[in-house]
Amino acid sequence: MSNSDIDNLIELMAKLPGLGPRSARRAVLHLIRKRALLLTPLADTIQTVAATARECLNCGNVGTTDICDICASEKRATGELCVVEDVADLWAMERSGVFRGRYHVLGGTLSALDAIGPEELRIPRLVDRVTGENITEVILALNATIDGQTTAHYIADQLEGRVRLTSLAQGVPIGGELDYLDDGTITAAMQARKEL
Amino acid sequence: MSNSDIDNLIELMAKLPGLGPRSARRAVLHLIRKRALLLTPLADTIQTVAATARECLNCGNVGTTDICDICASEKRATGELCVVEDVADLWAMERSGVFRGRYHVLGGTLSALDAIGPEELRIPRLVDRVTGENITEVILALNATIDGQTTAHYIADQLEGRVRLTSLAQGVPIGGELDYLDDGTITAAMQARKEL
Numbered sequence: 294m295s296n297s298d299i300d301n302l303i304e305l306m307a308k309l310p311g312l313g314p315r316s317a318r319r320a321v322l323h324l325i326r327k328r329a330l331l332l333t334p335l336a337d338t339i340q341t342v343a344a345t346a347r348e349c350l351n352c353g354n355v356g357t358t359d360i361c362d363i364c365a366s367e368k369r370a371t372g373e374l375c376v377v378e379d380v381a382d383l384w385a386m387e388r389s390g391v392f393r394g395r396y397h398v399l400g401g402t403l404s405a406l407d408a409i410g411p412e413e414l415r416i417p418r419l420v421d422r423v424t425g426e427n428i429t430e431v432i433l434a435l436n437a438t439i440d441g442q443t444t445a446h447y448i449a450d451q452l453e454g455r456v457r458l459t460s461l462a463q464g465v466p467i468g469g470e471l472d473y474l475d476d477g478t479i480t481a482a483m484q485a486r487k488e489l
Numbered sequence: 490m491s492n493s494d495i496d497n498l499i500e501l502m503a504k505l506p507g508l509g510p511r512s513a514r515r516a517v518l519h520l521i522r523k524r525a526l527l528l529t530p531l532a533d534t535i536q537t538v539a540a541t542a543r544e545c546l547n548c549g550n551v552g553t554t555d556i557c558d559i560c561a562s563e564k565r566a567t568g569e570l571c572v573v574e575d576v577a578d579l580w581a582m583e584r585s586g587v588f589r590g591r592y593h594v595l596g597g598t599l600s601a602l603d604a605i606g607p608e609e610l611r612i613p614r615l616v617d618r619v620t621g622e623n624i625t626e627v628i629l630a631l632n633a634t635i636d637g638q639t640t641a642h643y644i645a646d647q648l649e650g651r652v653r654l655t656s657l658a659q660g661v662p663i664g665g666e667l668d669y670l671d672d673g674t675i676t677a678a679m680q681a682r683k684e685l
Contacts, residue, residue, distance in 0.1 A: 298537050298553050305531045309516040316507040322577055323506050324535075325542045325551050335501045336532075336539040339520075341494050343532040346521045355521050357494050381518055 299325075351422075353398030353415050355380045369395050372429035376419065376448065378402055378436055386434065394432075397422060402440035403447055416448060423456050430457040437463060495521075547618075549594030549611050551576045565591050568625035572615065572644065574598055574632055582630065590628075593618060598636035599643055612644060619652050629656040 299321060307317035324332040341357075348354070349361035356362060363369050373394030377383050383396050399414040411417065423431060431452055435441035449458055464482035465474065495517060503513035520528040537553075544550070545557035552558060559565050569590030573579050579592050595610040607613065619627060627648060631637035645654055660678035661670065 298534060298541060299551065302531075302534045302538050305527065305534055308527055310519050311508060311512040311516060318577065318580060320505040320507060321538075322551065322575075325538070328539065328542070331501065331504060332535070332539045332542075335498075336535045338494060338498045338501055339528070339532045339535055342498050342517075342521070343524065343528045346495060346524070346528075355495065355518065379518075381514065384514060 352396050353380070353400055354383055354396060363395055369393060370427070371395075372427055373432060374422065374426075374428050374430070375432045375434050377434050378441060378444075382434065382436070392432075399435075399444065402435070402438075402444040404440055411447065411451075414444075416451065419448065420451055423452055428456055430459060433458065433460040435460075548592050549576070549596055549614075550579055550592060559591055565589065566623070567591075568623055569628060570615075570618065570622075570624050570626070571628045571630050573630050574637060574640075578630065578632070588628075595631075595640065598631070598634075598640040600636055607643065607647075610640075612647065615644065616647055619648055624652055626653040626655060629654065631656075633659060 303314070303317045303321050306312055306320055307314045309317075312320065324335065345357040346355060347357070347359065349356055349364055350359050351364040352361060354361040354363060358365070371394040373392070374397055375383075375386060375392055375394060376397045376399065377386065378399050378401060380398055383398055386392050386396070397415065397419050399416065399419075401409055401414055403409055403411065403414065419431075422428065431448075433445045433448060435445045445460060452458060462485065463478070464485055465471070465478065469478075471479065499510070499513045499517050502508055502516055503510045505513075508516065520531065541553040542551060543553070543555065545552055545560055546555050547560040548557060550557040550559060554561070567590040569588070570593055571579075571582060571588055571590060572593045572595065573582065574595050574597060576594055579594055582588050582592070593611065593615050595612065595615075597605055597610055599605055599607065599610065615627075618624065627644075629641045629644060631641045641656060648654060658681065659674070660681055661667070661674065665674075667675065
């Protein structure tokens with residue numbers, strides 16, 4: 294093989310999700326070929342991110358400041374708080390552009406098997422925020438999995454009577470074909486059918 | 490979205506082959522979560538590679554020195570020179586461990602369409618090496634594509650009579666099933682059949 298620094302880089306890149314040894318080699322060769330356009334900017338940016346990336350102390354979002362941009366923005370103080378499992382879910386919500394309030398990132402779901410209780414997630418902090426901040430509605434945007442829904446039920450129990458609680462609608466996804474949907478989704482969509 | 494440095498990192502990662510916007514986001518979140526184990530080592534290594542990676546002046550291999558490890562090693566001075574299109578091909582040969590000589594990386598193939606002539610590749614340098622170094626055999630290990638084979642023929646013309654010229658055998662790959670092989674491979678394997 295070639296030099297050890299390059300081998301190290303390939304080995305580290307191969308640990309990223311979605312990359313294996315072969316695609317890591319291809320990526321590293323591509324980087325070295327595009328030194329000015331890609332390798333140098335990437336080296337600088339990754340160094341900056343390694344030095345500054347941190348979790349928002351308020352909501353658990355990832356950013357380069359102690360309080361993330363969303364928590365810091367006065368425009369987002371709508372009183373609506375969207376609870377998500379993960380930063381990736383927060384990013385997905387932001388891409389849709391539909392939600393203008395603030396977030397609370399749990400950092401996972403409750404799981405008896407993995408010994409993850411409320412203390413391991415940001416659930417106590419969520420209860421604090423609902424009490425301390427001026428929250429009018431908590432939107433539970435957890436994944437429609439068993440663990441996600443268990444966690445949603447637990448949070449609903451904790452917050453019941455203190456704030457308006459809602460969850461994302463379930464139904465047929467846009468562009469979805471009935472033939473390819475699972476029974477659970479079709480059942481949910483039928484039960485929540487709307488007047489035209 | 491989150492902070493601009495993190496966005497920049499996602500944008501740069503998305504330019505790597507094999508990664509798109511979605512997998513780049515996933516990779517960056519993974520990096521931030523595994524800061525000590527992955528993000529910091531990766532930042533350091535990529536900085537080192539950006540500062541030191543270069544092409545070997547002799548053979549075109551990628552390394553962190555002006556003359557690559559293989560060209561510098563006396564053990565590899567077997568008189569055999571393996572000509573490959575690309576550094577990735579050189580790495581593939583090295584992984585197989587079958588070849589103990591030195592390499593010559595062309596950096597592509599001849600292509601009239603893309604206006605790539607012998608001068609754009611390392612073909613003049615190859616002719617120089619065959620004259621200057623103590624080369625007894627040139628093994629053409631170019632890809633079995635039309636461009637690869639055209640390039641191999643051109644090189645063979647240039648070097649004819651000056652050195653022993655060979656090329657990789659063509660035939661059924663190990664583990665290959667006849668039913669899934671193309672006609673050309675089966676024809677080549679039949680024509681080059683061996684006595685048992």
